[in-house]
Amino acid sequence: MPVQFFLVVAAALFCIGVTGVLIKRNALIIFMSIEMMLNAVNLTFVAFSHYLKILDGHVFVFFVMAVAAAEVAIGLAIIVRIARNSDTVNVDQINLLKW
Amino acid sequence: MIWLVSFVLAVGLISSGFMVIIQKNPIHSALFLIITFLFLAGFYLLLGAEFIAFVHIIVYAGAVMVLFLFVIMLLNLRHDVQSFVLSRQQMVVAILLGIIAFGLIVTILLPARYYPLHEALGTTQGELEFRQDNIQKVGLLLFSKYLVPFEIASILLLVAMIGAVVLAKKDLL
Numbered sequence A: 001m002p003v004q005f006f007l008v009v010a011a012a013l014f015c016i017g018v019t020g021v022l023i024k025r026n027a028l029i030i031f032m033s034i035e036m037m038l039n040a041v042n043l044t045f046v047a048f049s050h051y052l053k054i055l056d057g058h059v060f061v062f063f064v065m066a067v068a069a070a071e072v073a074i075g076l077a078i079i080v081r082i083a084r085n086s087d088t089v090n091v092d093q094i095n096l097l098k099w
Numbered sequence B: 001m002i003w004l005v006s007f008v009l010a011v012g013l014i015s016s017g018f019m020v021i022i023q024k025n026p027i028h029s030a031l032f033l034i035i036t037f038l039f040l041a042g043f044y045l046l047l048g049a050e051f052i053a054f055v056h057i058i059v060y061a062g063a064v065m066v067l068f069l070f071v072i073m074l075l076n077l078r079h080d081v082q083s084f085v086l087s088r089q090q091m092v093v094a095i096l097l098g099i100i101a102f103g104l105i106v107t108i109l110l111p112a113r114y115y116p117l118h119e120a121l122g123t124t125q126g127e128l129e130f131r132q133d134n135i136q137k138v139g140l141l142l143f144s145k146y147l148v149p150f151e152i153a154s155i156l157l158l159v160a161m162i163g164a165v166v167l168a169k170k171d172l173l
Helices: A003-023 A027-052 A056-086 B002-022 B026-046 B050-075 B088-109 B117-121 B127-131 B134-144 B147-167
Strands: none
Touching: A003 A027, A003 B002, A003 B026, A003 B088, A027 A056, A027 B002, A027 B026, A027 B050, A056 B050, A056 B134, A056 B147, B002 B026, B026 B050, B050 B134, B134 B147
C-alpha cells in the first residue's frame, strides 16, 4: 500500500473535522470535530511510521493521545460551567464578551 | 486483498466521519464518532501498530467518548435542535472551504517524493524486526529517547486533573 493512500484518507478526515467546526453551532459537536482532527493527525503519524519502518511515530501518537485526553477533560469542564451559567451551549448565544 | 480491506476501511471512515457533522441530535453525533474511532483502530491494525490500536480504543472510544456522552446527557441537550442556524449561503461557503482545504492538502501530498528512511540513511531495517514486539520497542523508546516528554506528559495530566477538579466545584475554590 503506498503511503499516499493513508495520507489522503487522513487529510479527508481532517477536512471533515474542519467543516464540522465551521458549520455547527453546538459547542460539544465543535469539540468532537476537533477530536476528529487530532485523530486524523494520529493516522498521518502512524502511516509515516509504517512507511519509514521506525517507531518514533507511535511514540508521538502516544503523546498526542495523552494531550487530547487532558484537553477533553478540561474542555468539557469548561463547557459544563458555561452551560450552567448561561443555560445554553449554542456558541452564537455565548457572546457576553462581544463589544 | 489488502487493497480491498483498506478501501472498505477508508470508505467506512470517511462516511462515518461525514455522518458525525450532519446529525441534528448530539448523541447520534457522538455515536457516529465512536464508529469513526473503531474504523481508525482498524487502520492502525492494518499499518502494524497494535499497541496504538488498542490504546486508541481504550482511551478514545472507552474514556473520551464516554465523557462526551456523560456531558451531553448531563446537559440534557436532546431538545437543542437549533444546530443549523447558518444561512444557506454560509453553509455553502463553509462546505466549499472544507473541500478547498482538502484539495490544497492533497495537492501538496500527492506529487511529493517519499524516500524511505533506510534508503536515505543507507541502512536497512528489516520489516520483520519492525513488526515484532511492538509494545516492547515503543516502551524502550519511551524510556530512553523520549524520557523527558514522557515525564512532562505526566505533569500535564496532573495539571489537567487538578484543573478539572477546580472547575467542577460549585463555589470558587
